[in-house]
Amino acid sequence: MSRICILRIGHRPERDQRVTTHVGLCARALGASGMYLSGTDSSIKRSVEDVVERWGGHFFLEDGVSWRSCIKQWKEDGGMVVHLTMYGERMTETIDEIREGHKDLLVIVGAEKVPGEIYGLADYNVSVTTQPHSEISSLAIFLDRYTEGSGLNRDYPDARIRIEPSKLGKRTIEK
């Protein structure tokens, strides 16, 4: 399985804090290796690292990243860059081709305003629904489709806490 990282751009510290945290946690839960954050936000870094410490795995969060250098480096390393935008090509028509590229994947997820240059730098501009919704739902559906469901039900051997799925109520196992 190729490696997946997220590049979150346009993050505004006050306004986007919870949405960006959700982007990071969604990426982790669906099997991404880490998230680059264009901009600095120590509280998001803390929230995400706290989840990783308790729930396991090696998801990284690197903030203060220049998006231009990040994309450039990813491409130099032979990876593919996918920008999720409602204006892009339909996901249903591109996802198989993207998966069959078998390349490490950098998925760009913007907040409200995305520099026009991003469209040109990405290998694919991909639209999940062609409707306005949420970068979190776009990312979730894209990753679920890309990994063909293998992102779900992951096991984290080093987890300090895990959930025992249950019909009713809350069952957790802590070690």
Place this chain on the structure above:
Amino acid sequence: MSRICILRIGHRPERDQRVTTHVGLCARALGASGMYLSGTDSSIKRSVEDVVERWGGHFFLEDGVSWRSCIKQWKEDGGMVVHLTMYGERMTETIDEIREGHKDLLVIVGAEKVPGEIYGLADYNVSVTTQPHSEISSLAIFLDRYTEGSGLNRDYPDARIRIEPSKLGKRTIEK
């Protein structure tokens, strides 16, 4: 196709405004008919209604709803109630059974704290990944799986604005 509505509970007006708006827009974009909001928040109602007016369709947002009455009424009308929670049964093991129920579906999406009573009232407590991530990503994946992709690429005949999918840049058609 059965009718799908969302019940958003535990919404806190300041803190959850953007996340709840994203929940609503995600529900609309993936084919739900509307969202009941336990609590009152006129700004969310305005944001969602503004999207509906421009992008088409008949998605409703009803705020100030009592979650207990909403669930009771839904069940009396013969519908099924699914509560998305990371503590529930695995989605991958329940989704087919839920879909094959062919019932109208009320999907409960909580904010941070959910009253314990909800677990007992729901027909299914469903966990999308058994990991902490985001109610938006849970809802997105659940709806995409439930509708088997038919929620994507929807056409809204009354839309004032629509997107022309494009490899590069932004193309919209306004009428």
